[in-house]
Amino acid sequence: MSDEILVNATPMETRVAIVENGMLQEVFIERTQRRGIVGNIYRGKVVRVLPGMQAAFVDIGLERASFIHANDFVRSNGAGGEEKDIRERVREGQMVTVQITKDPIGNKGARVTASLSVSSRYLVYMPDLANSGVSQRIDDDGERNRLKEIVAAVTSEHFPDLKGDFIVRTAAEGVGETEIHQDMAFLHRLWLSITNKQTSKKPERLYEDLPISLRVLRDLVRPQVEKIRVDSRETIGKMQEFCHSFCPEAAPLLEWYPGERPIFELYSIEDEVKKALSRKVDLKSGGYLVFDQTEAMTTIDVNTGAFVGHRNLEETLFKTNLEAANALARQLRVRNLGGIIIVDFIDMQDPEHKRQVHRTLERVLNKDHTRTSISGVTELGLVQVVRKRTRESLEHMLCEVCETCDGRGTIKSAETVCYEIFRAILREARAYDHDSYLVLASQSVIDRLLDEESSNVADLEDFIGKSIQFQLESVYTQEQFDVILL
Template sequence: MNEIIVDSSLNQTRVALMEDRELVEIYVEREDNKRTVGNIYKGRVTNVLPGMQAAFVDIGLEKNAFLYVKDAIPAHMLEDSDVSSKDISIRDVVKNGQEIIVQVMKEPIGTKGARVTTHLTLPGRYLVLMPYVDYIGVSRRIGAEKERERLRGVVEEIKPKNIGVIARTAAEGKEKKELKEDLKFLLKLWQKIDKERHLGFAPRIVYRDLDLLQRTVRDMFTNDIDRFLINDKEKYKYIVDFVDLLSPHLKSRVEYFQSDVDIFDYFQIESMIKNALSRKVWLRSGGYIVIDQTEALTAIDVNTGKYVGSTDLEDTVLKTNIEAAKEIAKQLRLRDIGGIIIVDFIDMGNKEAEKEVLNILEKAIAKDRTKTNILGITQLGLLEMTRKKVRQRIDSILQKKCSNCNGTGKVLSEYTVIHHIEKEVRKIVHHTNAEAVLFEVNPAVVSTLKEENNHFISELEKETNLKIFIKGSELVHNDAIHIRSVGKLDKVQGLLPI
């Protein structure tokens, strides 16, 4: 059973896609992280970089957007010509100060600004409109050649000249009338955008894509979804009207969740989200995978863990890798991991077993709506794959870097902190005439000092002729040192607990 569960609250909307009561995709939209992909802007070129074959464009966001030459070349420059994008310089396409219309194709991620293109696309329910090219396409997910040819023929009949149209996966099995209505809506939308782009000065937004709820109905609520639940009465009514407009036959599947129980708690989604943020993911057999994410790539390690098998080592390894392959495909969708992905499966030493695991991984990944390529196994026995990076990973939306460890996941050991205390003591002795000092540290540091029977402090006092007091506090981070007082002995002692 496939379900879409929506949790609508005052400051955010969360959408969960469930397959057989398992969370496979989660989307979060807040006021501070509203999606920009699909938005169309009137921007101004601020810097042309021939060495990178790209340009920076001010579109009004915090960071300037990045425009590659292949995303900037107008279609007419390549028509009836053997010239490729590699033969054209970015300086021949855009100039500093030039106003251009661009569409965001990749969200700003980390320190990078949004990636934009001048090749605009407008997605509808069944079709995608491309106003600047004359082209007909059919989604690769539609496998039946007969259906592909039928859709190509229908699109050719209904589309205007010099306009590109792609039939989306949802177009499969749809009649000409439904496709024509969708195209009519997209053409009206383009007329409005075309008029708007000539108005006002850059940078400004020309068209804002649908919000999360609307995109969910448009892109995810298909015949494969058995139920659509939402916990907000007003938004429920709006969704029913929106579905009635796009897919009337699905209207009966939309339900209002009326309960005092939190909708995500009721379906145990909160605990699933918590697991999606964990570094280690346990498999049902007792094995586990470890997911380490960096800015450049994601590394996934497969381990047998508690699973010891029942036949032989080869069988144990194969079963663990098969289970891990299915889980990895699920985790890529759930965490929305993009970019380069390296998987270290347990060494199988058997080409047939390797092929079986890869086939299972490919089959599991087929459910993913984001483009993913499995490149094969390297000489080191590592699986290479890539997944299109479009938006921020779910962990970067729900979490932030620890202010103490700065995102490393590690803090200084107690012995390192004790060494820092010694350095601070020597600085105080060198630069002041103080008689005593009071340090406030984490209780773990105090425990370590006590294990040393306070020899360290007594020896340091004897060497520096400075009275040293150490006070433990849960409010002090593990690797921090707070100097509470430095000066006369009686003054420092007055701050100690009685």
């Protein structure tokens, strides 16, 4: 298995694509005027405490106040212990230091925590952590113990008075004491600079996380990554400088792409992004998936479509569900869907088939860098997946609600609008005495009124004893119309 990372950088935005065996797996987009703020640390002022919700709103200088729950204070006073009432944590007007854990999404402000952390290539420093830890993705017990011993030895020798402790990241697997010491020294200096700013009496940003082009080097470079192709000479220069200071092992992977053809088109990334914005995803077998994203959850419906199988119905359903499990796991990453996700697999009778589909979904979701959990298959073939949501989905980032349908996904038919017009004319005829009526409507509605509904229009004119005229309004959507009294 080989991965490539593609970086498409322009003055307006930077896009990063993770490609695994030639297939897009994840895409990150950061626009210059609207950068993500997850990981940023702010000094903020508590503007409202909500005891009923056990939460508070904190003004950190953004458009909307951020939201913090009482649970987000628990670790800040040490591990374990009973949860305290939010009123024992903060009061209105109090200045607090918080870190963004979830970008503002829709009309909701950012989610923040008082349990702070800063990251480097190999470590995460948490000033409120009681004991050091190692990433769960490092599963070799000997390596885990070796890394914990290095952290403990370097801490006691060079940072004996350091508050808190470190989490060893997956990228640290196999590295030596020198690299760990360098990262600890960097994080120590960084934390001191943040601490010195915490005397501020007004909302302000204390620390800003790295831009996406540099976070790629810090967070996404793994042993499977064979190449990092960058199409901007300026951006690759900054990445090379970052590698020189913090992750020299990633420097040989960097490659400048000078081609005339856009790098995202070369790898068909643009087509994959376009597909990821579609409601329907076709499977190779002829089946398909249907994605419906709402504010509360996302539902994924699995359908056999044109796939009829070769032996029997049960085999057809099983093979479609297996293919769907692999496809939807990739779509969750590409679309960056988070929160509660309900997958409606096609109902299978064989318990072993259900187990295999469930195991397949678990296996492919294990590749996801975002934390996920999965329930068993219910009798109705439903599976619940919970995926941590830290930033907006691809659809919310690239799209906006349709002004015509207002997000419904459908609009009223021309026939329905015609009958609404008839009812509106009847209401006006009962309320006012006018010689005639002028209907302003869209092309499709006018065409239907003059064609399929012409006999109904004539009957209505006879019933009210008035003439009805029609006028096209090209700027009207199919649902819009006006009835004017003449």
